Amino acid sequence: SAVISQKPSRDICQRGTSLTIQCQVDSQVTMMFWYRQQPGQSLTLIATANQGSEATYESGFVIDKFPISRPNLTFSTLTVSNMSPEDSSIYLCSVQTGALNNEQFFGPGTRLTVL
């Protein structure tokens, strides 16, 4: 298993600003993912954070809006840039601990409100 922490746990931000969310895992993991959950909706994958290279973004998500870093196998950040109220969501980090094991573990989430 993996224990995941996220910072901040919640934030209220002004329109036009940016917020960086951190995800820390207690062990080295192969895959890290960032998800968004808009109010009343299910989770949607934003991107796969790749260690040492650019993240792989899903359709509808772009690097300029959601830059991601993954400097090592235990840490990643997601930035929500130039925020608007539509970005108000829960942002979750998840990890997969082994190349052959599809089990995913999820972080506690960051609840973002944009005014």
Added chain:
Amino acid sequence: KNEVEQSPQNLTAQEGEFITINCSYSVGISALHWLQQHPGGGIVSLFMLSSGKKKHGRLIATINIQEKHSSLHITASHPRDSAVYICAVPLIQGAQKLVFGQGTRLTINP
């Protein structure tokens, strides 16, 4: 049609009742996940299963690969079981990317 559909969307029951939440999916999968999301937003992975049945405490998950259907059961339900329960399957067989159901909001009244 959604690739993953859950039923019911909302469920309210009295403490002690036996709870069943259903998940149907349309893609071929290698494993299905059941997740629990508490009001604060954090998600806990309950089960990952590819066949048969798994049990953890009062929680039981079953899957029928041929029928593309899974159920999550809670025995002797308790108010602390109140949460949103989500099933998720890989986008394509063997992939790590998950597709999530809309979730079932469970409320257990004392």
